[in-house]
Amino acid sequence: MAVGTLTTVPVPAPRVIDRRVAGGAMVLAPLAAVPLAAACGLVVAGGNTIQLPALATAALALGVVALGSRGLHLDGLADTADGLGASYDRAKALDVMRRGDSGPTGVATLVLVLLVQAGALTAVGPFAAAAGVLVGRCTLSMACARGVPSARPEGLGATVAGSVSRAAAIAVGVAAAGLSTLVPGLPWWRGPLAVVLAYAVAGALLWRCTQRLGGVTGDVLGAGVEVAVAAALLVLA
Numbered sequence: 001m002a003v004g005t006l007t008t009v010p011v012p013a014p015r016v017i018d019r020r021v022a023g024g025a026m027v028l029a030p031l032a033a034v035p036l037a038a039a040c041g042l043v044v045a046g047g048n049t050i051q052l053p054a055l056a057t058a059a060l061a062l063g064v065v066a067l068g069s070r071g072l073h074l075d076g077l078a079d080t081a082d083g084l085g086a087s088y089d090r091a092k093a094l095d096v097m098r099r100g101d102s103g104p105t106g107v108a109t110l111v112l113v114l115l116v117q118a119g120a121l122t123a124v125g126p127f128a129a130a131a132g133v134l135v136g137r138c139t140l141s142m143a144c145a146r147g148v149p150s151a152r153p154e155g156l157g158a159t160v161a162g163s164v165s166r167a168a169a170i171a172v173g174v175a176a177a178g179l180s181t182l183v184p185g186l187p188w189w190r191g192p193l194a195v196v197l198a199y200a201v202a203g204a205l206l207w208r209c210t211q212r213l214g215g216v217t218g219d220v221l222g223a224g225v226e227v228a229v230a231a232a233l234l235v236l237a
Contacts (some may be wrong), residue, residue, distance in 0.1 A: 023163035058121035076222020078106035120233035136229035156218030
C-alpha cells in the first residue's frame with residue numbers, strides 16, 4: 001500500500017486495506033519513497049557532473065520526483081491552498097478541495113513552494129537532496145497519528161487518519177533526526193535541524209487544517225509533505 005500509493009513503482013495491490021495496513025503504510029512511507037529520493041539525488045549528481053545550470057538541474061530533479069509520485073502531493077498542496085483560501089465555511093472549503101481544478105490561490109501556492117524547493121536544491125549535493133525528499137515523507141506518520149481526525153467520512157484521509165500510534169509517529173521522527181546526522185558533506189547538526197523545521201512547518205499546516213476543516217484529507221497529507229520538503233531543503237542548503 002505504501003509503495004503503490006506514494007510512488008509509480010509497480011507492485012501488487014494489497015489484499016486487505018484496513019486500519020492496521022493503512023497505519024503501517026504511513027509509517028513505512030519514507031522507505032517506500034527511497035526510489036524517488038535516489039532518483040532525485042542521481043539527477044542532482046548528474047547535473048552537477050555535466051555542469052548544467054543549477055536551476056535547470058533542480059527543476060529536473062523536482063520533475064523526476066513529481067513524475068515518480070504521480071504529482072500526488074503537488075495536487076494536494078494546490079487543493080489544500082484553494083480550500084483554505086476559499087471560505088471559512090467548512091463544507092464549502094471541502095467542496096472546493098474535492099474539485100479537480102485549481103484556482104489562483106492553489107496555483108500561486110504551488111508555484112511559490114516549488115520555487116523554494118528549486119532554489120534550495122541549487123545549493124545542495126545529491127545526498128542532501130535525497131534526504132530532503134525522505135524527510136518530507138516522514139511527516140506523514142505525524143499527520144496520521146492517533147487523535148488526528150478525518151475531515152470526511154470517506155477517501156484516503158478517512159482511511160489513514162488516526163491509524164498510526166503516537167509512539168510509532170514519534171519513533172519515525174526520532175529515527176529521521178538520528179539518521180540525518182549521517183548525511184555526507186554536512187555538519188552533524190544540520191540534518192536534525194532540517195527534520196525539526198520540516199515537522200514544525202508540516203505540524204503548523206496540520207493544526208490549521210484541523211481547525212478549519214475539522215481534520216485531514218488526502219490533500220492535506222500531500223500538502224504537508226510538500227511544505228516539509230521545502231523546509232528541510234532550506235535548512236540543508
